[in-house]
Amino acid sequence: MPGVSLKNIWKKYGGVEAVKGVNFDCQKGQFFCLLGPSGAGKTSILKMTAGVEEVTSGEIYIEDRLVNDVKPQERDIAMLFENYALYPHLTVFANMASPLNSPIRKAKYSSNEIGKIIRETARLLSIEELLDRYPRQLSGGQKQRAALGRALVRKPSVFLLDEPISHLDAKLRHNMRTELKKIHEEVGVSLIYATPDQLEAISMADVIAVINKGEIQQIGTPEEVFDHPANEFVAGFIGEPPMNLFSSSLRKKTGELFLRIGDFELMLSQEVKKKLEEKMVFDEIKAGIRPTNLHVTKNKKDKNSIAAEIYVFEPLGRYSIATARVNNILLKIKIRGHFEATEGEQVWLNFDTNKFHFFETKSGSAIVT
Amino acid sequence: MAEVVLKEVCKNYGKVEAVKNVNLKCEDGQFMCLLGPSGCGKSSTLRMIAGLEQITEGEIYIGDGLVNDIPPKDRNIAMVFETYALYPHLSVYGNIAFPLKIRNFSKSQIDKKVKEVAEMLDMNDFLSKRVRSLGDGQKQRVSIARALVREPEVFLMDEPISHLDAKLRTRMRGELKRLQKETGITCVYVTHDQIEAMALGDKIAVMNFGILQQVGTPQEVYDHPVTESVAGFIGEPPMNFLDCAVAREKGDLLLLSPSFKIYLPNKIKKTIEQKGVPSEVRMGVRPTDIEVSREKSEPESIRAEVYTIEPRGDGLVLTVKLGKNLIRVECAEEFKSRTGDTIWLNPEKERIHLFDKSTGESLI
Numbered sequence: 001m002p003g004v005s006l007k008n009i010w011k012k013y014g015g016v017e018a019v020k021g022v023n024f025d026c027q028k029g030q031f032f033c034l035l036g037p038s039g040a041g042k043t044s045i046l047k048m049t050a051g052v053e054e055v056t057s058g059e060i061y062i063e064d065r066l067v068n069d070v071k072p073q074e075r076d077i078a079m080l081f082e083n084y085a086l087y088p089h090l091t092v093f094a095n096m097a098s099p100l101n102s103p104i105r106k107a108k109y110s111s112n113e114i115g116k117i118i119r120e121t122a123r124l125l126s127i128e129e130l131l132d133r134y135p136r137q138l139s140g141g142q143k144q145r146a147a148l149g150r151a152l153v154r155k156p157s158v159f160l161l162d163e164p165i166s167h168l169d170a171k172l173r174h175n176m177r178t179e180l181k182k183i184h185e186e187v188g189v190s191l192i193y194a195t196p197d198q199l200e201a202i203s204m205a206d207v208i209a210v211i212n213k214g215e216i217q218q219i220g221t222p223e224e225v226f227d228h229p230a231n232e233f234v235a236g237f238i239g240e241p242p243m244n245l246f247s248s249s250l251r252k253k254t255g256e257l258f259l260r261i262g263d264f265e266l267m268l269s270q271e272v273k274k275k276l277e278e279k280m281v282f283d284e285i286k287a288g289i290r291p292t293n294l295h296v297t298k299n300k301k302d303k304n305s306i307a308a309e310i311y312v313f314e315p316l317g318r319y320s321i322a323t324a325r326v327n328n329i330l331l332k333i334k335i336r337g338h339f340e341a342t343e344g345e346q347v348w349l350n351f352d353t354n355k356f357h358f359f360e361t362k363s364g365s366a367i368v369t
Numbered sequence: 370m371a372e373v374v375l376k377e378v379c380k381n382y383g384k385v386e387a388v389k390n391v392n393l394k395c396e397d398g399q400f401m402c403l404l405g406p407s408g409c410g411k412s413s414t415l416r417m418i419a420g421l422e423q424i425t426e427g428e429i430y431i432g433d434g435l436v437n438d439i440p441p442k443d444r445n446i447a448m449v450f451e452t453y454a455l456y457p458h459l460s461v462y463g464n465i466a467f468p469l470k471i472r473n474f475s476k477s478q479i480d481k482k483v484k485e486v487a488e489m490l491d492m493n494d495f496l497s498k499r500v501r502s503l504g505d506g507q508k509q510r511v512s513i514a515r516a517l518v519r520e521p522e523v524f525l526m527d528e529p530i531s532h533l534d535a536k537l538r539t540r541m542r543g544e545l546k547r548l549q550k551e552t553g554i555t556c557v558y559v560t561h562d563q564i565e566a567m568a569l570g571d572k573i574a575v576m577n578f579g580i581l582q583q584v585g586t587p588q589e590v591y592d593h594p595v596t597e598s599v600a601g602f603i604g605e606p607p608m609n610f611l612d613c614a615v616a617r618e619k620g621d622l623l624l625l626s627p628s629f630k631i632y633l634p635n636k637i638k639k640t641i642e643q644k645g646v647p648s649e650v651r652m653g654v655r656p657t658d659i660e661v662s663r664e665k666s667e668p669e670s671i672r673a674e675v676y677t678i679e680p681r682g683d684g685l686v687l688t689v690k691l692g693k694n695l696i697r698v699e700c701a702e703e704f705k706s707r708t709g710d711t712i713w714l715n716p717e718k719e720r721i722h723l724f725d726k727s728t729g730e731s732l733i
Contacts, residue, residue, distance in 0.1 A: 178688045181677045203679035226682040239682050292683045312543040314568035317591040317604055318657045323543050343550045
């Protein structure tokens with residue numbers, strides 16, 4: 001059973017179409033990520049699911065119940081925003097207790113039960129020691145956990161999170177990613193998580209819906225969207241550094257298939273050749289290759305090596321990122337292990353020729369991935 | 370072009386000591402990154418170099434000259450901030466030309482210089498646009514162009530790209546580095562982002578609590594951090610730290626904890642023995658320096674339980690439970706495991722770091 005199901009959802013603000021015919025199912029207990037740049041429509045989708053914004057057209061189901069006309073407080077949903085919205089004058093305990101004390105639930109819980117629920121939730125979030133503190137006495141990460149706790153105590157059937165950790169610093173974000181994933185595994189609630197950060201999506205989600213300009217671009221597991229992007233947008237949005245994409249053309253010569261890169265022609269692998277032939281060869285195409293699928297050497301390796309100039313070299317500890325220039329094309333390369341190069345140096349590029357992705361120049365749709 | 374030298378520089382705000390006795394030399398043409406968490410004193414240091422803050426104590430030299438008493442406008446420096454501080458009513462051209470105009474350059478001189486800089490930053494196409502119509506990346510490019518057009522001896526940059534989105538940040542980072550290399554202008558660059566510092570800096574100066582902790586090349590600070598705080602600050606995911614006892618067994622030295630036992634390799638053993646063997650240490654090991662396997666592969670393999678698995682696209686980050694501790698390990702995408710599985714860890718012993726438990730200083 002889907003935990004949340006959106007069917008052909010549209011949202012218009014005046015003449016602006018923010019969400020255009022979105023369909024997806026977040027299965028019960030799934031960690032479902034809406035990934036896209038700002039303005040993609042992620043927040044609008046969450047707000048419509050929560051019921052704080054009207055749907056222009058389409059249907060929203062929560063555990064098979066049509067909720068278009070159900071009030072937010074009756075949808076059994078908890079939503080958490082980037083700013084925590086904790087009550088500053090209440091302790092963490094009181095903040096977490098507030099939803100249980102709200103008028104629509106008051107009859108349900110005794111103060112003993114409330115205490116028990118809060119202590120259990122606090123233990124899950126490792127904030128047991130903070131229950132007596134006020135929000136101003138907490139760090140950013142602790143505040144976020146308290147806010148999470150307040151949402152969790154209600155045991156909602158759906159959890160909506162809107163960029164909950166994007167404002168935290170890098171280290172803390174890292175820890176919170178691990179914790180959120182763990183908490184989700186333990187609580188098992190259906191979770192829709194909106195973020196512009198591809199790493200958050202890739203590392204936490206069961207399923208990712210990549211969205212741009214109000215339209216879903218692709219829905220798939222992290223592996224699927226990374227390894228087989230459905231179009232140029234997904235290819236360029238997922239991965240860090242992003243996939244190298246450049247306009248090119250294909251040419252057949254003595255039974256082999258060659259890809260133009262600047263003034264060079266790169267012989268493609270038999271595997272790719274076969275795939276391209278099945279789909280008919282397009283003259284003009286967009287070629288894509290991930291920074292981990294090309295390699296820099298100081299000497300020419302074979303006749304498929306391409307001469308390039310180091311444009312920028314960035315050492316990053318156990319790996320480095322080189323930007324190399326071939327004519328006017330800049331290509332990023334992720335180099336594992338120790339390697340040194342300086343700007344302006346002449347090097348050779350060696351491609352994993354069976355790792356190329358190809359997209360239609362006009363539509364951007366994947367031909368071969 | 371000029372070098373920048375700080376000698377025993379201090380900055381106090383009332384009773385708060387924001388910068389404590391910093392000695393730093395940024396050579397002519399060098400890209401120096403001041404790296405540290407917020408409040409570590411890096412921006413105060415930069416602002417003293419710029420002349421925007423009084424120096425409480427110490428001396429700052431730009432080129433050969435002591436600049437303590439020289440006003441900012443006479444220091445021949447150019448600053449780029451996180452906020453662009455552009456003139457919204459002027460065109461891109463007008464903004465870049467502005468510093469030359471107020472210095473009474475002729476129209477033709479201005480035109481020549483603006484176009485040169487625009488060419489270098491690949492912004493010829495939007496010189497006539499109003500700045501308010503530009504995206505964030507382009508705005509920052511305009512403010513960099515405006516700084517560049519003056520041909521300053523030193524560039525001072527304070528988190529110029531930290532507010533840009535991830536994609537744009539990576540791109541601008543590359544462009545900045547390229548630009549600095551092409552112009553050869555000395556650059557002091559403040560950031561809290563260790564990846565940015567690693568990628569950009571010829572040298573990185575790591576600061577914390579107003580104190581300069583370490584100055585070195587990116588590889589030096591990554592491979593040989595002098596304190597636990599530097600070790601933990603550089604690298605992503607961050608270094609793992611585990612407390613353990615040091616014990617002797619026959620001729621060997623080993624690290625002991627309830628969940629593991631590691632015989633120290635000779636080189637580390639010798640270094641420690643020279644300094645005096647402590648009874649307890651904090652061990653540091655980077656997520657990349659631990660090999661994982663499904664089976665116990667060596668007598669010393671460490672048993673751990675998978676806590677979470679985070680795919681990265683081109684690899685995995687595992688968080689594993691080691692007794693009561695959680696540590697992170699990077700491994701290949703092909704490594705199959707599930708939460709709760711038992712796996713075995715083999716740290717690369719040559720790459721282990723050891724720190725004094727009370728002072729945080731590196732012991733090796």
